[in-house]
Amino acid sequence: MTEVRVGILGLGTIGLGVARILIEQQTLMTKRLGKRLRLVAAADRDLDRDFGLDLSGVRLSTDANDVVTADDIDLVVELIGGYEPARSFVVTAIEHGKHVVTANKALIAKHGDDLFVQAAANNVAIGFEAAVAGGIPCLKAMREGVAANNIQSVYGILNGTCNFILTKMENEGANYADVLKEAQALGYAEADPTFDVEGIDTAHKLSILAAMAFGSFIKFDEVFTEGISKISAADIEAVAELGYRIKLLGIAKPHGENAEGIQQIEMRVHPTLVPLATQIAQVSDSYNAVMISGDFVEHTVYIGRGAGERPTASAVVADIMDIARVCKQGQQDGVEYLAPPMGYVAAERKSIATLPIADVESEYYLRLMVQDKPGVIAAVTSILADHQISLEAMQQKERDEVEVVPVIMLTHQTTEGNLQAAMLRITALKAVEDEVLILRKESFDA
């Protein structure tokens, strides 16, 4: 029986989860795959600890180079994380003719395009299902499941920490800072949560999804990104009364050509009002979801755990099996990689322009703090009207004995440029406080 030999870089929780599956579920996988996967080697800086798993048949090393250059390894699993030294080890593995599977979204978002070209030149594959939405096989769905479709939109709840915080804020009427503290105590949020709560992690994942959806290069740096740290319990409550729920969404959609004749896509990450009756609105706690819509399949939604040792390990091993399936032989007989993954024929990728954020159209939720005196609302709405922005709803809560009151407005569709121009004039009004919360609202029918 053909054997595909695996090496792991990094024996953290996910690495050990992958090792556990390869060892404990070997019979099951062999049956499904018709080939045997064998964990041959692993590298980690700290080998002097109890792994909670019998690794006696596995060659262990503190030097990752021992794995990425080994003659008896066909596929390297990179679970070090971050840019370096992960990137260098992956490059070396590819140079040595090894397939690579990684859960590293930062690495793929930043260096993926170069790595794909290098992998194609070396006749090996790179799998990164685990880098987007954890255990959910959404990249496979995008790449293969809806491969017959022109993709019309991608929406994703891609960060479990943010979704956990927003769900808890809503359920308990609690404020952001308090829930964040609780999430940190529970291990759901990092000590420095910036990466998650400011939307950067979501932007990494969205840029990967968008590139796959539209056949473009990965343009993480061009994703418009806002996080959830400015949202208050009062906003969540106000939004609920209007029939919406706030989710941190990654959104990508195709557009027509720009003045230079280059096709454009919009990519943005921000807290978004979604109608309560939609599938996406029902995805709570640390669950992730990806909604992919195509011109034939219409809407499809994929939901599951976006993080965690075991779900992520499940996605890593699915990638290993995917690549193993289309390898005719392990490297012992010369690597022969037979079926390149769909969706990334490297030579067919093209440069697609990112639609300038000023041109992106959206509906808006505005929370203004205004002085409670006659004429203020008239002044604000008159500026909006000047910019052809019409209102869908307005809400002013009565508050006794305060001079500054919140006013909530929902606008109809307008461009971001238009909205920002109007907001500049509105915040210049003496009766309007500086801090305006601008949230965007999306309408979809699934």
Place this chain on the structure above:
Amino acid sequence: MTEVRVGILGLGTIGLGVARILIEQQTLMTKRLGKRLRLVAAADRDLDRDFGLDLSGVRLSTDANDVVTADDIDLVVELIGGYEPARSFVVTAIEHGKHVVTANKALIAKHGDDLFVQAAANNVAIGFEAAVAGGIPCLKAMREGVAANNIQSVYGILNGTCNFILTKMENEGANYADVLKEAQALGYAEADPTFDVEGIDTAHKLSILAAMAFGSFIKFDEVFTEGISKISAADIEAVAELGYRIKLLGIAKPHGENAEGIQQIEMRVHPTLVPLATQIAQVSDSYNAVMISGDFVEHTVYIGRGAGERPTASAVVADIMDIARVCKQGQQDGVEYLAPPMGYVAAERKSIATLPIADVESEYYLRLMVQDKPGVIAAVTSILADHQISLEAMQQKERDEVEVVPVIMLTHQTTEGNLQAAMLRITALKAVEDEVLILRKESFDA
């Protein structure tokens, strides 16, 4: 560039949808696949009509044998439906070394196991993603996306007609018969709706999902099957007050070995109470959903259109691309099929016993019509207690001036055998009318 040449059997709405994708999205697919798909031939009994599509480059015939035996076709798409002559054409196609893609769930549920063995012997593949849950790539997810997992349960809303009817009954407080008529008028239900509303279609699909999940043969005949035709608007309302929604679910779960040492699985299709806050409960109208839970990935949910020309065609073409991707060459150079699909290594399938329905455990919703006089409830609950069935909730609506009133009971977990034994005694009570509605309730945490 390698070309994979396709022939279609049946130019109904789905067949024309597939032809449309192959013709109109050829550039897109070639880019994603790195190979060209070409629609070479199609057969249909009626060629004398306007197809609404330019088929001038396609060889048309009224005889399917012209397609399944043609030397210049590598892959046959079967969209005739039903058992015969679909089965015979598929058999001939396989004998002639052609891959097969089908949307025919009845064919796969009944003859799939034989066809898989025949296909393996002839070194060709059979794709049937479109046979289960329409456009949703759920078989791919099961087969590949969660391939590293032992599957712990499969739940599916697999029939769009039933889900449409149940949603409309709930939204409008309307009765089954009225909504069915409306669904028929809209084309969402057949003139003879038995196949859909009595759960047979769902059972076909569930038997396929279960076989893939647990590596067993397909045992459609052994699926316990109940439909939705006995559910009233009053039941839907009563259930909602208790925090549940009724969905027609297909359910499959693994169990331990039976007395003969053979592993067992339970397979059942019936209207099911699901908690309102779950993902499955939010899947409305004609949408389908499949929830697959595994020992590593936890819960994953896949949602999309379960039927319709375009979503189904999307799934058919995804299968074509899947098979084309792993074909090294078209038949012109000798068929060489390189990577068998995962999850069906035919030789590795084993016979798994179906758990007898009497041994299946569930919680129950019971609607009894009882005479409104003292002692009746005591008699009923005393029989339940005799059978160790305890109640989670009971509800008796006051109805003025009627002699027979509905009593709703929710039980805790018990076996079907136990419940049925108790019901025999309860319906034998003079004060209890014969017609008792028994619904089952499932608890899951996603």
